[in-house]
Amino acid sequence: MPKLLEKRPEPPDLKEILEDLTNSEPDDVAFNFFTVNAKSSQVLEVAHFSGVAATGKQSDLGSSSRPRGEENKKPQDQLSEVDKCYERVTDLIESYNYLKNSQTTLSESCNELEVMGQKVQEQISELKDHLSHR
Incomplete structure (x- = not known):
């Protein structure tokens, strides 16, 4: 529980x-x-x-x-100071979340590229074998 x-x-x-x-x-x-x-x-x-x-x-x-x-x-000026601070904080949070998600995305992309690279190497080997048997 x-x-x-x-x-x-x-x-x-x-x-x-x-x-x-x-x-x-x-x-x-x-x-x-x-x-x-x-x-x-x-x-x-x-x-x-x-x-x-x-x-x-x-x-x-x-x-x-x-x-x-x-x-x-004036109160409007004070509000704009608070708004500026709020904007900076929300920008920081968005940047943090972007970077956090980017780590996962980049790791997945790296794995995909490694798999694709391996497939390309296999296809190159197959082509070489095919051409050498002619």
């Missing part, structure tokens, strides 16, 4: 996520994925941006004690 996977924990709710964002250290890798400017160590203000995108109003989450985004960027 196959072993059943354990039940996955419930994802955090918005309040827990916001609490994590507020209490995280500035150099916490988990919250620095969307680094916008490595020199200034600023990150996208995800909570603030999602509040503006969802309601059209600025949320009170934007008043955190440390910077969460570039103040001069």
